[in-house]
Amino acid sequence: MSGKRLGWFGIIRLGLVQTALGAIVVLTTSTLNRVMVVELALPATLPGVLVGLHYAVQVLRPRLGYGSDVGGRRTPWIVGGMLALSLGAATASLAVALMSVQPLLGIALAVLAFTVIGGGVGAAGTSLLVLLAKQVDPERRGPAATIVWMMMIAGFVVTATVAGHLLDPFSLTRLVAVSLGVAAAAFVLALIAVFGIEGRAVPALQESPQSPQPMPPFREAIRQVWGESRARRFAVFVFVSMLAYSGQDLILEPFAGTVFGLTPGESTRLSGVQHAGVFLGMLLVALACGRLARGRLGSLLGWTVGGCIASGAVLLTLAFSAFAAGSWPLRATVFTLGVANGAFAVAAIGAMMSLVNDGRAKREGVRMGLWGAAQAIAFGLGGLLGTLAVDLLRWALAAPTSAYALVFAGEAMLFFLAAGLALRVKGPAAAGRSPARGAGYAPVGGD
Known part of the structure; x- marks a missing residue:
C-alpha cells in the first residue's frame, strides 16, 4: 500500500x-422494528430476533477481514459491504410490507435480509477501521475515532429526522419508497467517500519484502492472531466492556419509568440527555489527544481504563438511586454516565486502531475482525441478558426497585473487570514483528 497518510x-x-452505514442501520433496527410491532401488531420478539441475527452474522468479521488482507486493499470490501447493506435494507423493507399479506413469507424474506445486513456491516465496518488505522498518523487516531463515530451518530439523527417526515402520512408503500431512497443515497455517499482515497497494494498471496511468506489459509491466520497475547487480551476486553456497555441500553428507560415515574416522553428526553453526555465524553478524548503526544494527559490506555472505571462508578450510583427516587438527580446522573461511556468508547476505538498493526504483518483485517466479532456478540448478548436479568429478579424478589439496582450493580462490576483487562493488554508484543512506533497503548505519537 502506498505511504500516503490521511489529513483531516x-x-x-x-x-x-x-454516516452512510449509520443511516441504514438506524432505519432497519429502529423504524422497521416499530412498524412490525405497532402497525403490523406482530410480537416484539420478531424484530428482536432479526436484530440479534444481524449481530450473530458478524461473527464472520475475522473471515471478512482476512479477505481484505489477502487482496491487500480495503476499498473493495467497503464498497461491497455497503452494497450488501443497501440491498439488505431495501429487501428488509419489502419483507415488512409483505408481512402484512403473507406473514410467513415476509418473515422468511426478512431473515434473509437481516443476514445480508449483518454481513454488509461486518465487511464495510471492519475494512473501514483497518484503512483508517493504516493511513492515519498515530497522534491523530484518537480524534479520528471521535470524528468517525460522531459522524455515524449524525447519520442516525439525520436519517431518523428526514425519514420521519417523509413517512407521514404512513403507508407500507411509502415505507418501501423511503427505505429504497435512504439505501441508494447511503451507497452513493459511501462511493464518493472512498473514491481514490486508498493507494495501490501488493496482494498478500504474492511474495514481497514486507510479506516474505504467502498468506496462510484462514484457519491458520486466525490461529496466529489468537496466539498473539495483545490481540487475544484485547478481544476479551472488548467483549466484557461492550457487554457492560450494551447491557444498560434496553433497561434505562424502563427503569426511569418504573422507579422514577417518568412518562414516555420524559424518558425519551432522558435518553437524549445521555447521548449529549456521550458526545461530550468523545470530545474530551479528542481535545486531549493533542496533549497526549506530549505525554501530559496519559495515553489511550488511561482514557480507556478511566472511562471503564467512571462508567462502573456511575452505574453504582444509579443502582443506589433506585432507593432514593424521590430526591435523586436522575438527569445529572444519566448525563454523567453518558460522558463516561463516550470517553471509554472512543478511547477503546482509538486503541483498537493503534493495536491493529501490532503483531504479524498482513493480519490487520483478521485482527480487526476478531475484535469486531467480539463487540458484535457482546452487543447481541448485552441487551438480551440485561432485560432477562431484570425480569428474573423482578419475579424472584417481587421488587422492581431491587431488581434494577442489582442489574446496574452487576454491569458496574463488568466495567471494573474490563478496566483490569485493559491494563493487562499493555505488555510485550506476542509472536510476530515488533510493535511500530506509536502502536499499542503507548502515548499517542510515540516516545
Missing part, C-alpha cells in the same frame, strides 16, 4: 462511510 479532510471523507 481524508478522515472526514472516510467518516462519511460511517
Whole structure:
C-alpha cells in the first residue's frame, strides 16, 4: 500500500462511510422494528430476533477481514459491504410490507435480509477501521475515532429526522419508497467517500519484502492472531466492556419509568440527555489527544481504563438511586454516565486502531475482525441478558426497585473487570514483528 497518510479532510471523507452505514442501520433496527410491532401488531420478539441475527452474522468479521488482507486493499470490501447493506435494507423493507399479506413469507424474506445486513456491516465496518488505522498518523487516531463515530451518530439523527417526515402520512408503500431512497443515497455517499482515497497494494498471496511468506489459509491466520497475547487480551476486553456497555441500553428507560415515574416522553428526553453526555465524553478524548503526544494527559490506555472505571462508578450510583427516587438527580446522573461511556468508547476505538498493526504483518483485517466479532456478540448478548436479568429478579424478589439496582450493580462490576483487562493488554508484543512506533497503548505519537 502506498505511504500516503490521511489529513483531516481524508478522515472526514472516510467518516462519511460511517454516516452512510449509520443511516441504514438506524432505519432497519429502529423504524422497521416499530412498524412490525405497532402497525403490523406482530410480537416484539420478531424484530428482536432479526436484530440479534444481524449481530450473530458478524461473527464472520475475522473471515471478512482476512479477505481484505489477502487482496491487500480495503476499498473493495467497503464498497461491497455497503452494497450488501443497501440491498439488505431495501429487501428488509419489502419483507415488512409483505408481512402484512403473507406473514410467513415476509418473515422468511426478512431473515434473509437481516443476514445480508449483518454481513454488509461486518465487511464495510471492519475494512473501514483497518484503512483508517493504516493511513492515519498515530497522534491523530484518537480524534479520528471521535470524528468517525460522531459522524455515524449524525447519520442516525439525520436519517431518523428526514425519514420521519417523509413517512407521514404512513403507508407500507411509502415505507418501501423511503427505505429504497435512504439505501441508494447511503451507497452513493459511501462511493464518493472512498473514491481514490486508498493507494495501490501488493496482494498478500504474492511474495514481497514486507510479506516474505504467502498468506496462510484462514484457519491458520486466525490461529496466529489468537496466539498473539495483545490481540487475544484485547478481544476479551472488548467483549466484557461492550457487554457492560450494551447491557444498560434496553433497561434505562424502563427503569426511569418504573422507579422514577417518568412518562414516555420524559424518558425519551432522558435518553437524549445521555447521548449529549456521550458526545461530550468523545470530545474530551479528542481535545486531549493533542496533549497526549506530549505525554501530559496519559495515553489511550488511561482514557480507556478511566472511562471503564467512571462508567462502573456511575452505574453504582444509579443502582443506589433506585432507593432514593424521590430526591435523586436522575438527569445529572444519566448525563454523567453518558460522558463516561463516550470517553471509554472512543478511547477503546482509538486503541483498537493503534493495536491493529501490532503483531504479524498482513493480519490487520483478521485482527480487526476478531475484535469486531467480539463487540458484535457482546452487543447481541448485552441487551438480551440485561432485560432477562431484570425480569428474573423482578419475579424472584417481587421488587422492581431491587431488581434494577442489582442489574446496574452487576454491569458496574463488568466495567471494573474490563478496566483490569485493559491494563493487562499493555505488555510485550506476542509472536510476530515488533510493535511500530506509536502502536499499542503507548502515548499517542510515540516516545
